Each structure stands twice: as structure tokens, then as C-alpha cells.
Amino acid sequence: MTRETWINVAALAVLLGVPLWALMADEPFIITLATRAAIFALAGVGLNLALGTGGLVSLGHAAFFGIGGYAMGILASHAQSYAPIMEAPFLIEGTKSMPVIWLVAMVTSALAALAIGALSLRTSGVYFIMITLAFGQMIYYFAISWPAYGGEDGLSIYVRNEFPGLNTLVPMQFFGLCFAILCLALLLMNAIHKSAFGLALSAARQNETRVLSVGLKPYHLRLVAFVISGAVTGLAGALFADLNRFVSPTMLSWQMSGEIIIFIIIGGVGRLFGPVIGAMIFILLEHTLGGLSEFWHVYLGALLLGIVLFAKGGVIGALAGREKAHD
Amino acid sequence: MTDVVLSTERLFKSFGALKATNDVSLDLRKGEIHALIGPNGAGKSTLIQQITGHLASDSGTVRLMDEDLTGVGSAERARRGLGRTFQISSLAMEHTVLQNAVLGALGQRGNVMSFFKPVMKDAQLVSAAKAALAQVGLAEFAATRTADLSHGQRRQLEVAVALTLKPKAFLMDEPMAGLGLEGAQQMIGLLTELRKEAPILLIEHDMDAVFALADRISVLVYGEVIATGTPEEIKVNPEIRRAYLGDEVPA
Numbered sequence: 001m002t003r004e005t006w007i008n009v010a011a012l013a014v015l016l017g018v019p020l021w022a023l024m025a026d027e028p029f030i031i032t033l034a035t036r037a038a039i040f041a042l043a044g045v046g047l048n049l050a051l052g053t054g055g056l057v058s059l060g061h062a063a064f065f066g067i068g069g070y071a072m073g074i075l076a077s078h079a080q081s082y083a084p085i086m087e088a089p090f091l092i093e094g095t096k097s098m099p100v101i102w103l104v105a106m107v108t109s110a111l112a113a114l115a116i117g118a119l120s121l122r123t124s125g126v127y128f129i130m131i132t133l134a135f136g137q138m139i140y141y142f143a144i145s146w147p148a149y150g151g152e153d154g155l156s157i158y159v160r161n162e163f164p165g166l167n168t169l170v171p172m173q174f175f176g177l178c179f180a181i182l183c184l185a186l187l188l189m190n191a192i193h194k195s196a197f198g199l200a201l202s203a204a205r206q207n208e209t210r211v212l213s214v215g216l217k218p219y220h221l222r223l224v225a226f227v228i229s230g231a232v233t234g235l236a237g238a239l240f241a242d243l244n245r246f247v248s249p250t251m252l253s254w255q256m257s258g259e260i261i262i263f264i265i266i267g268g269v270g271r272l273f274g275p276v277i278g279a280m281i282f283i284l285l286e287h288t289l290g291g292l293s294e295f296w297h298v299y300l301g302a303l304l305l306g307i308v309l310f311a312k313g314g315v316i317g318a319l320a321g322r323e324k325a326h327d
Numbered sequence: 328m329t330d331v332v333l334s335t336e337r338l339f340k341s342f343g344a345l346k347a348t349n350d351v352s353l354d355l356r357k358g359e360i361h362a363l364i365g366p367n368g369a370g371k372s373t374l375i376q377q378i379t380g381h382l383a384s385d386s387g388t389v390r391l392m393d394e395d396l397t398g399v400g401s402a403e404r405a406r407r408g409l410g411r412t413f414q415i416s417s418l419a420m421e422h423t424v425l426q427n428a429v430l431g432a433l434g435q436r437g438n439v440m441s442f443f444k445p446v447m448k449d450a451q452l453v454s455a456a457k458a459a460l461a462q463v464g465l466a467e468f469a470a471t472r473t474a475d476l477s478h479g480q481r482r483q484l485e486v487a488v489a490l491t492l493k494p495k496a497f498l499m500d501e502p503m504a505g506l507g508l509e510g511a512q513q514m515i516g517l518l519t520e521l522r523k524e525a526p527i528l529l530i531e532h533d534m535d536a537v538f539a540l541a542d543r544i545s546v547l548v549y550g551e552v553i554a555t556g557t558p559e560e561i562k563v564n565p566e567i568r569r570a571y572l573g574d575e576v577p578a
Contacts, residue, residue: 191442191443191445192442192443194445194446194447195441195442195443195444195445195446196433196438196439196440196441196444196446196449196452197439197440197441197442198442198446199422199426199429199430199433199446199447200430200433200439202419202421202422203419203422203426203427203430206419206420206421206422207417207418207419207420209413209417210417210418210419210427210430210488211430211434212381212401212402212405213379213401213405213411213413213417214405214430214431214433214434214435214488214491214492215402215403215404215405215406215434215435215437215492216402216430216433216434216439217400217402221439224440323421
């Protein structure tokens with residue numbers, strides 16, 4: 001096993017070990033923190049395909065995170081009020097079933113990513129950053145001004161949604177669910193990274209002309225990556241809303257987009273486990289420093305500055321060195 | 328004319344008042360190396376870009392095996408059989424040498440939307456890539472990171488990637504650029520072999536290489552082809568000597 005693999009295994013062990021310890025020590029809040037870290041990691045794993053492998057710096061991924069959140073909020077609120085979402089031309093009712101909610105969250109955020117990506121990917125560099133930000137803000141303000149689902153106040157759900165065979169109200173069981181999904185997403189990303197698609201996507205990041213001159217279209221590669229990326233981040237959004245039993249426009253804000261990027265930068269851009277380690281460190285800082293001062297972001301800023309200046313590969317890059325080209 | 332692989336017919340391209348390509352009709356025949364020479368700014372690179380589809384022509388047509396390529400994008404032209412190498416090496420620098428070659432083989436296959444199968448374990452792609460690397464003499468560097476290659480080796484890799492596309496015609500933009508004497512000799516040897524696979528339209532500043540390799544030479548000045556002929560004909564053409572080679576060049 002390479003050094004990076006060891007680091008990855010250690011990260012997963014910590015993420016799983018901490019809540020297991022908390023379960024024994026009867027510290028349910030710690031389990032909730034670990035769940036939060038797993039969900040943020042999942043959001044980052046989604047973005048990392050576009051940002052790390054594809055080189056697409058999207059400052060609008062909160063849109064997909066929030067759309068996933070609202071997919072959960074809207075479906076669950078209709079289920080709890082017994083009012084169907086629509087009756088004509090066909091009946092759509094709300095649901096409390098997590099698998100259905102996840103599917104809807106992924107499909108809607110994938111469709112949003114398809115629309116946003118199809119337009120944004122005609123640009124590149126700074127323009128791409130700005131146009132994804134603009135789309136994100138459009139959706140943010142739309143959510144604020146749409147009174148049907150709480151507007152600025154957001155939408156509360158009384159009881160967490162259901163998963164067959166589990167009691168999701170038990171913190172450890174819900175954590176287990178989120179952790180399992182994160183592992184599946186990591187497996188998926190690992191497969192994509194080694195696939196023909198991953199090779200071509202990564203080559204398009206390094207040298208667009210090269211990809212064109214072997215007869216492949218960078219635009220198509222990037223659009224597919226952006227859609228997969230949006231869907232995974234959307235799934236994370238649905239879980240996050242379920243964790244809090246609350247969804248509000250904050251999930252759609254550009255600060256949220258920035259935080260997802262921060263997870264990736266801290267852990268290591270383009271590294272499979274970059275967002276996992278980044279999200280864990282973020283939650284750790286938020287919990288420890290956040291208790292000392294509400295201005296804990298100052299320390300986060302200092303950490304980011306340090307990483308950007310002295311450890312461009314993030315924590316994983318600093319510990320494991322340059323990424324080994326796989327064979 | 329059945330042996331014509333690639334041809335341009337009355338190609339034009341202007342940038343404002345500047346006529347970068349002015350009524351260029353060329354052909355590239357089976358088994359030959361057709362060199363395109365001309366002073367700096369003569370429009371050689373513009374012409375190559377028009378042929379590969381990176382630049383749209385104002386008028387005129389490009390044909391590959393009697394297929395009109397007008398309106399066909401650059402990626403599609405590559406897939407139909409235009410193998411190109413660049414004046415400045417254009418490779419995925421973080422990838423290994425083998426990965427770059429596999430990317431070419433992948434382009435040749437056309438279907439890249441495969442998400443679950445490890446591409447470097449695809450025997451068909453890898454063997455095609457390795458064959459191309461062996462042909463240019465890079466077999467032992469397969470696992471090397473491309474950024475760690477020497478300049479000359481990157482030029483060879485460019486050729487290998489073009490080879491994996493199984494092209495019908497090669498377009499090579501200064502493959503000798505920046506190579507030392509030894510590297511240039513090696514490249515000349517390689518191109519001599521390569522013309523059997525597919526004819527080469529060669530842009531080159533190294534006159535020794537051009538006269539050693541080319542079966543035919545076209546001279547481009549101010550976007551116009553002022554002469555096409557065998558190296559011997561070009562050498563003795565007084566107009567060309569005045570315009571380009573310089574009068575002091577001995578015949």
C-alpha cells in the first residue's frame with residue numbers, strides 16, 4: 001500500500017472511530033458532529049470530481065447542495081401535511097422515505113447541473129467561477145422570495161425521514177447511513193478516476209488542445225463530470241437537511257459554496273480523500289475554536305493561507321507527497 | 328488522382344487586411360512527405376490550423392480521402408484521420424508517457440464514456456499504446472511522468488500519440504524544433520519510416536531535414552504558394568532563392 005492509501009484508511013478509521021467512542025461514552029452530540037463531517041465530506045467528494053479532476057472551479061455548488069436539501073424539505077413537508085405536491089395532470093404526493101428522497105434530490109440536482117453546466121462550460125477560468133456564482137445566487141434569491149416553502153425562514157421537518165430497517169432518529173444509525181453513502185461515493189469516484197472517462201477528463205484539465213487533437217471533446221467530458229458532481233453534492237444536501245430536520249436558503253448561499261471548496265483545499269485538491277480529511281478538520285476547528293470565539297474563521301483563514309502558500313497539495317499532499325500516476 | 332489522401336482547394340483566410348492564406352491549393356499523396364516551407368509569418372501555422380479545423384476558413388475546402396471536411400469540428404477531423412503534432416509539445420504533463428499514448432488510443436476508439444472499467448487494464452488500448460511507444464523508441468519510458476521527459480522525448484511522444492490515432496495523414500508542425508543534432512537525426516529516421524503508415528504534411532524550419540526528407544516541397548510566402556516541386560526543382564528555382572532561401576545559398 002502506498003503512503004496515501006494508509007492516510008486514507010486512517011482518515012476513515014478516525015471518522016468511524018470517533019462516533020463509536022462517543023456511543024460508548026454517551027456523547028450523542030459528538031456523533032452528530034461526525035455525521036456533519038461525513039455529509040460535508042460527501043458534498044466535497046462531489047465537487048472534487050469537477051474541481052480536482054476536471055479543473056472546473058465551481059463557486060456555485062451550494063446550488064446543488066441546497067436543491068438536494070429542498071428536495072428533502074419539499075417532499076417531507078408535503079408528507080407531514082398530507083397535501084399532495086400536485087394533483088393535475090397526475091398525482092404527486094410527498095414522502096418520508098429516504099431512498100425516494102435521495103433519488104429525487106440526485107435527479108433534480110443533476111438536471112440543474114446539466115442546465116448550469118451547459119451554459120457555464122462555454123466559458124473558462126475566472127469567467128467560469130463568476131458565472132457559476134451567478135447561477136448559485138439566482139437560485140439563492142429565488143428560494144428567499146418563494147413563500148410557498150418558507151422563503152427566508154426556511155422549512156422545518158418534525159421527524160427525521162425513514163429508511164427501511166433502521167431507526168434514523170438514533171444518531172448512531174443515521175451516522176452509519178451517511179458513512180456508508182460516503183464510502184460508496186468514494187468507491188464510485190475511485191472507479192471514475194481510473195476509468196477511460198477519468199483519464200480523458202484529467203487530460204482535458206492539463207491540456208485541452210491535446211484532448212481535442214485525439215478527437216475527444218472537452219466540453220462533453222466536463223459537462224458529464226459537472227452533472228455527476230452536482231448529483232453527489234445534491235445527495236449530500238438531502239442528508240444535511242435530514243440531519244438538521246431543517247432546510248433554508250443558507251444552504252444555497254455562496255458561503256456554502258466556498259466552504260465546500262475549502263474542504264477540498266485543506267485536504268488536497270484532486271485527491272480522492274481530500275474532501276474527507278478537509279471536512280473533518282473543518283468540523284474539528286468549528287467545534288473547538290468555535291467554542292472559544294465566534295470569529296473562529298480567522299483561524300480557518302490562517303490555516304488556508306498556510307496551505308495555499310506552503311502545502312499546495314493540502315494535508316494529503318504534505319503527508320504523502322506528489323500524487324503517484326496510477327498504472 | 329486516386330493516390331491523393333489530403334487536399335486543400337482554393338483555401339482563403341484573412342485577419343482584417345492581412346491575407347494569411349491566399350488561394351492555397353495543395354495535395355498530399357500516399358507514401359510521401361510533403362514539406363511546407365516559408366519565412367516566418369508566411370502563414371504556415373494558419374494553414375495547418377485551417378486543415379485541422381482549429382481555424383475556420385473564409386472559403387475553400389479541405390478534403391480527406393475525398394470527404395469534404397468543411398464545417399467538421401477539429402475533434403471530429405482528428406477522429407476521421409488527421410493526426411497532428413504541435414510546434415510546442417502539447418501533452419498531459421502529469422500523466423505518464425503510457426497514459427498519454429492510451430489517451431490517443433482512446434480517441435481512436437471514440438467511446439470515452441466508460442466510468443467503471445480501469446482504462447490502464449484495457450488490454451486492447453494498452454497494447455496499441457505500447458506499440459506506438461515502441462515505434463518511436465519510448466517503450467522503456469512508459470511509466471515515466473511526462474513532465475520528467477526531455478524535450479526531445481516529448482517530441483517523440485507527440486508522434487507516438489498521433490500514431491495511436493491510426494491516422495490517414497499526419498500534420499506535423501516543426502517536429503524538429505528545439506532538437507539537437509542527434510535528436511534531429513533520430514526524428515528524421517522516424518519520419519522516414521512513418522511515411523509508409525501515412526503521408527506527412529511537414530512544416531519545418533530545419534532546411535537540412537526538409538531536403539533530406541521531403542518528396543515534394545511547397546513554398547509559402549505571404550500566404551501564397553509560390554512554387555511546388557521536388558527538392559531539386561526547389562533548390563534551383565531562382566524566385567524561391569530570392570524570396571526565401573537567400574541568394575547566397577549554393578545550388
